[in-house]
Amino acid sequence: MRLDVVTIFPEYLEPLNVSLVGKARARGQLDVHVHDLRSWTHDRHNTVDDTPYGGGPGMVMKTEPWGDALDSVLADGYETGSRAPALVVPTPSGLPFTQELAGHLSERPWLIFTPARYEGIDRRVVDEYATRMPVYEVSIGDYVLAGGEAAVLVVTEAVARLLPGVLGNAESHRDDSFAPGAMANLLEGPVYTKPPEWRGRDIPDVLLSGHHGKIARWRRDQALKRTTAHRPDLIERCDPKAFDKKDREMLSILGWAPDPQGEPYGRFWRRTDGVEE
Numbered sequence: 494m495r496l497d498v499v500t501i502f503p504e505y506l507e508p509l510n511v512s513l514v515g516k517a518r519a520r521g522q523l524d525v526h527v528h529d530l531r532s533w534t535h536d537r538h539n540t541v542d543d544t545p546y547g548g549g550p551g552m553v554m555k556t557e558p559w560g561d562a563l564d565s566v567l568a569d570g571y572e573t574g575s576r577a578p579a580l581v582v583p584t585p586s587g588l589p590f591t592q593e594l595a596g597h598l599s600e601r602p603w604l605i606f607t608p609a610r611y612e613g614i615d616r617r618v619v620d621e622y623a624t625r626m627p628v629y630e631v632s633i634g635d636y637v638l639a640g641g642e643a644a645v646l647v648v649t650e651a652v653a654r655l656l657p658g659v660l661g662n663a664e665s666h667r668d669d670s671f672a673p674g675a676m677a678n679l680l681e682g683p684v685y686t687k688p689p690e691w692r693g694r695d696i697p698d699v700l701l702s703g704h705h706g707k708i709a710r711w712r713r714d715q716a717l718k719r720t721t722a723h724r725p726d727l728i729e730r731c732d733p734k735a736f737d738k739k740d741r742e743m744l745s746i747l748g749w750a751p752d753p754q755g756e757p758y759g760r761f762w763r764r765t766d767g768v769e770e
Contacts, residue, residue: 494599494656495524495575498606498645499562501541503527505642514649517659526566533561542611551612559607559618566605567625578603579627582619583644585637587630590648592671594631598648599655606648608641675713678731680724682715714743721747721763728761736761 498506506527509515517523531539535557542552563580570578579601588594598604605626607614619628633644653659670681689696699711717740720727728744733751736744741751749761 494522494601494653495526495570495603496606496649497526497528497566497570497604498608498642499528499530499559499566500608500640500642500645501530501610502640502642503529505640506645508646509649512650513659514653517653517656520658522656522658523653526569528562528566530558530562533558533565545612553612554609554614556615556618559614560621563605563607563618563622570603575603577601577626578605579629580619580622581606581645581648582614582628582630583608583633583641583648584613584630585632585635587632590631590633590644590651592651592669593673593677594629595648595651596655596673598629599652604652606641606645608645610640675735676716678720678727678735679716680720680727682712682719710739713740717743718747721749725763729763731760733760 500506509525509527510518514523514525518525530541534540540555541558542554545551545553567578579598581598581604583606607618619630622628631644631648633647638644669676670679671677685696685700689701697711699707702708717728721744728749744750744761749763752760752762
């Protein structure tokens with residue numbers, strides 16, 4: 494996979510040289526290029542922004558530097574044999590970045606990131622390049638950052654770990670929170686390692702039992718408990734078919750019940766009569 498990042502703060506992307514992403518780069522699994530947007534400015538002040546049309550506070554990033562930069566990045570990529578580019582635009586007004594989207598992006602051979610500053614990039618830039626390649630406007634959360642570079646790091650880390658050979662154990666992400674399949678709408682439960690006793694706190698007995706079926710059930714129950722506590726919205730929108738009989742029993746204990754209008758098992762809703770102890 495080739496990754497290009499165009500930014501006015503190239504130094505912000507130094508973390509791409511460490512951890513799993515850095516190792517993937519060293520092994521040649523990721524070909525990462527970080528570009529300084531100011532290299533494509535044409536005035537002595539290296540200006541990349543201007544006042545917004547229509548008035549209002551803040552500044553807007555200009556079309557010319559971005560257009561010249563993206564044209565240059567695309568030309569270089571094509572010359573070196575890269576193919577099928579996609580533009581990733583970090584923005585709080587984008588679609589939520591999810592594990593599903595990370596998986597989709599991990600299947601693409603070339604991603605170009607445009608982390609913005611100020612009030613964002615002149616909309617015409619995105620509209621122009623949407624005629625040339627797929628564009629993904631993504632948000633990493635319901636908040637606003639000073640710039641999109643941190644979002645680039647988040648998306649890159651989530652995508653890179655899904656590439657074949659990046660993780661030491663290819664099965665490591667199978668039981669992650671939001672992993673496709675049984676965990677698609679659940680949070681992963683607590684995990685433990687040696688020693689079996691620490692400061693008077695023991696490992697749950699089931700994890701020491703060697704009974705794989707019971708361990709799997711315990712982990713599933715813990716995932717349900719954590720999800721109902723921290724992200725009840727995930728349970729509410731989850732497909733009821735994702736829950737087996739044991740899941741429904743645990744959800745009932747946790748104070749949830751299926752919608753009586755649904756057949757045979759409607760979507761689950763938190764009961765108003767409290768949690769069954």
